[in-house]
Amino acid sequence: MDHFDYRDGQLHGEDVPLATIAQRFGTPCYVYSRATLERHFRAYSEALAGHPHLICYAVKANSNLAVLDVLARLGAGFDIVSVGELERVLAAGGDPARVVFSGVAKERHEMARALEVGIKCFNVESLPELERLDEVAGECGAIAPVSLRVNPDVDARTHPYISTGLKANKFGIPVDDAPAVYARAAELPNLRVVGLDCHIGSQLTELAPFLDALDRLLVLLERLEAQGITIEHLDLGGGLGVPYQGEQPPAPFDYARALLERLATWKEGRDLTLLFEPGRSIAANAGVLLTRIEYLKPGETKHFAIVDAGMNDLIRPALYQAWQAILPVDTRQPRETAIYDVVGPVCETGDFLGKDRELAVAPGDLLAVRSAGAYGFVMASNYNSRPRPPEVMVDGDRSYLVRRRETLEELWAGEARLPENR
Numbered sequence: 001m002d003h004f005d006y007r008d009g010q011l012h013g014e015d016v017p018l019a020t021i022a023q024r025f026g027t028p029c030y031v032y033s034r035a036t037l038e039r040h041f042r043a044y045s046e047a048l049a050g051h052p053h054l055i056c057y058a059v060k061a062n063s064n065l066a067v068l069d070v071l072a073r074l075g076a077g078f079d080i081v082s083v084g085e086l087e088r089v090l091a092a093g094g095d096p097a098r099v100v101f102s103g104v105a106k107e108r109h110e111m112a113r114a115l116e117v118g119i120k121c122f123n124v125e126s127l128p129e130l131e132r133l134d135e136v137a138g139e140c141g142a143i144a145p146v147s148l149r150v151n152p153d154v155d156a157r158t159h160p161y162i163s164t165g166l167k168a169n170k171f172g173i174p175v176d177d178a179p180a181v182y183a184r185a186a187e188l189p190n191l192r193v194v195g196l197d198c199h200i201g202s203q204l205t206e207l208a209p210f211l212d213a214l215d216r217l218l219v220l221l222e223r224l225e226a227q228g229i230t231i232e233h234l235d236l237g238g239g240l241g242v243p244y245q246g247e248q249p250p251a252p253f254d255y256a257r258a259l260l261e262r263l264a265t266w267k268e269g270r271d272l273t274l275l276f277e278p279g280r281s282i283a284a285n286a287g288v289l290l291t292r293i294e295y296l297k298p299g300e301t302k303h304f305a306i307v308d309a310g311m312n313d314l315i316r317p318a319l320y321q322a323w324q325a326i327l328p329v330d331t332r333q334p335r336e337t338a339i340y341d342v343v344g345p346v347c348e349t350g351d352f353l354g355k356d357r358e359l360a361v362a363p364g365d366l367l368a369v370r371s372a373g374a375y376g377f378v379m380a381s382n383y384n385s386r387p388r389p390p391e392v393m394v395d396g397d398r399s400y401l402v403r404r405r406e407t408l409e410e411l412w413a414g415e416a417r418l419p420e421n422r
């Protein structure tokens, strides 16, 4: 459920007509709904009430400061993958003690900064990373809290680019190697083992892979206990899918219930604090990309609706053949219906937002690409020297510009011509 609905034929974000936002801030433009972000976060926190837990929003999904701020105010933790994301969390008022640091290639300076601000945990993905972290912690005079990201080798049955829990993926430590790596972690002087974690993929629409992964982690946990290694928290990563095109992914409530039931049957698991790293399920349907039709181009085999947003603004359709709903913002004018490919201005055949969409539109009309709150703006680029779009947060009947449109000068800020005498 989200807060983008038609009222009297006009698409609104909460109480604000999207047409008003386009008028105020121009297009293309990302629009987020605070109430939707809050609702999705609470779906997790309420599902887990009664069990010790921490919901660490995956910053990579949408790292705008206002989004982080909204979630921080609800007590969210954050899952980060770079020092850049860490600094964003701090700038947005997030609590470093609720931050977990994922990612396969953490650099020394990133580790040092995370130790300096006192994050909750490093999700370590390899033995060399573990050894580097021990060294850096030693240099900083700190003890690093660690969790090992284990690769449970389960098939998440999702798009291959966003599946991460198979042996063939670069992520995590193979489950069979984990006991030895934990033993090494316990031995290293500047580390403290606190957790066990996994993330098997993204946009999962069934519970079975999550439960399979949990089973494998619990077997490992039993083994670790026998080795004398105590785990305080179990981090199950993110990955819960969202309905883009009629999918019916499990709700956080059903997901949590199934996990808690399974955990209750294990004496090792019962009292563990549960961590989650949801990104998409919190942010995707809390955002739309607003775009205006520049031209309608009839063709012999296809009609094109050429819009002012392109693959540089929203790359998911081009990169993953992702399907996202495209809706007219104002349905009050009579229009002829036709089937269109909705394409952008970028000089690439792959520059489309949607294919074969039935739309009743005219040039100048506004469209909203739905489910664009996650992996939308964060994956935007300046390709074709296109300034990145602004981001707006609606909150009830108000809207706030939370990132302004880039200027043309910003496109080459930081670049330089060669010296004249060369």
Ligand code: LLP
Pocket: 058, 061, 079, 102, 103, 162, 199, 201, 202, 203, 237, 238, 239, 240, 277, 278, 279, 280, 281, 316, 320, 374, 375
């Ligand atoms: N934790 C870790 C370690 C991750 O790698 C990810 C996502 C998450 C949490 C959050 O997963 P979520 O709840 O959002 O599924 N750009 C792709 C998605 C890439 C996901 C990468 N990792 C897309 O647009 O579909």
